[in-house]
Amino acid sequence: MSSRHAVAPARSVDDHRHGIEDLLRPLAAREIDSVPVPRALGRRLAQDVFSPLDLPVFRNSAMDGYAVRADSLRTVPVTLPLAGVIAAGNTGELVLAEGSALKIMTGAPLPAGADCVVPVEHTRTDGDTVTIETARAAGDFVREPGKDVRTGQLLAAAGTLLLPRHIAALAAVGLAELPVTRRVRAAVLTTGDELVPAGVPLLPGQIYNSNGIALAAALTDNGVDVVSVAHSTDDPAEFRQRLAEATAAADVVFTSGGVSMGDFEVVKDVLAELGGRFGPVAIQPGGPQGLTVVDGVPVLSFPGNPVSTLVSFEVFARPILRDLAALPPIPTSEVPLLDPIRSPAGRRQFLRGTLTPDGVTLPTGSGSHLIVAMAHADVLIDIDPDVTELPAGALVRVQPL
Structure with a gap:
């Protein structure tokens, strides 16, 4: 076996996630926007x-009603002449004459001379007069300046x-x-000769590039500004150029594809020369992973199968990115399995599941290429690496997608 294909010991999921967190944690000290x-x-x-x-900035009415002086209501019912109407937004300087009332709308400035408001439902109007049936005290239904917040108070x-x-x-x-x-800025770089953009007719052996769009959506959903989404063929020179553009624009770069054990692994081949750490992680799906720092910019390299790419993001990158964005952590819970499962020994498996009122069930198909099947899932089922099978009814950890 050549050294190129030598298999390094698999890192644990937690070890790899902590490595990513160590690389991204300094991004907490970002500048101000x-x-x-x-x-x-x-x-x-x-x-x-x-x-x-x-x-409030000025004294204003808390109700639709009538602005009056409380002294005018010592004996009720009382009938007062109406001196006009004050609408919200009135900027004139109105004064209430003693012994009269002004009709006033909610939020309108209280006229000088008035010290309370009588709600309209406690009155009767007749032409140019209003009969007030309930006494009021000074300050009733009046919003005083600064009642909500004062100048200089912490908001x-x-x-x-x-x-x-x-x-x-x-x-x-x-x-x-x-x-x-400032939000964390991320660039997404997908690789592979087989990938073509949407809208282009597929030739034999080609597939549409979904990973770039999917990673950009996942990043945006977790408080990250996506500054570029690019694609490179498996040509090393082209990948180096696209990588240089990505690292010049972003705080962190996410690559997809080119990290496994094949003959055309452009990401691993190029980044290993720059000190990148590539090797298996004890996870399924998403075993091949890579971490590199290029010109001071962390580069996280995920495998290219669509489900592996998304699961890698959910498990390894989403927790730290949400923390950097001050978003709440994704909660986990324990629910019963509705189907028995088998899991490979030595690998922490993240199965796609669908929650029901009775527990979690598995959509048909668990392959790392089955992206449409993943669309029908709403949780990841987290199975420890030392567990090889579980019966229906067993409790399992799940995290929302």
């Missing part, structure tokens, strides 16, 4: 953000993952942009 508030959803604040103003702390409720508060105080941690 300034993004418009409407585009800040799902981003992580890089700095504390303080309110530039009081909110959101550094590290906050911005959810819709945060966006609402930050927009309400008039902020246009926010300081956020």
Whole structure:
């Protein structure tokens, strides 16, 4: 057997994942981006953000009703003359004359001289008068300036993952942009003479390139900015060129294909010369894996079978990428098997499964090329390497896809 095809001892799944985490953890110290508030959803604040103003900004009505002086309601019912209407957005300086009422809409500024609002449902109108049937105290149904937040008060702390409720508060105080941690930038590079883009008629021996699209979707779904998706044939010179373009644009590069034991493994051949570590991991699917640092940029190399590519991403890359994006970890749980299973000794198997109210079942077909079968799965079933078979009813770990 040639040295090219010598088989190194298989690394454990945890060992390989920790190696990836060690390479990507320094990306936590990324620079700050300034993004418009409407585009800040799902981003992580890089700095504390303080309110530039009081909110509410001015005294305003909490109800549709009538602005009056509480002193006018000492005896009820009482009929008062109507002096006009104040709509939300009114910018004029209105003054309430003593002994009168002004009709007012929710959110409209309270006129000078008024100190409470009577809800419309507690009144009766008759032409130019309103009869108020319930007494009110000063301050009733009035929103005072700064009741919600004061100028200089902390709105959101550094590290906050911005959810819709945060966006609402930050927009309400008039902020246009926010300081956020720049997202991790990733490039995807697929390889293989057999791959062609969608829309091109297939020749014998060709298949459509799904891995580039799938990896880009998985990265985006986990808080990563995909800066490029490229493809290289099995020509080493072309791969070197595409790799140089990817590492120049990204914080991390994901390759797919070219890492196994065949005669045309361009990724392994090129990256091994640059110090890349290639070899088997005790996992099924996705055994052939590679890790390299090229010009300071981590390059994660996954096998080219579509299911192997996606399972590799889910198991090895998704946890650290979600952590870097300040997204919550994917929870695991234990559920009963609905079908008996067999698993190869010595390899940690990740079977595709479908959750039901009664447990987890296996879609038909477990081959690493069966990407459509994987589309019908919604969890990975995690089987320890020392387990070779499990009966129906056994509890197994599952993680959502």
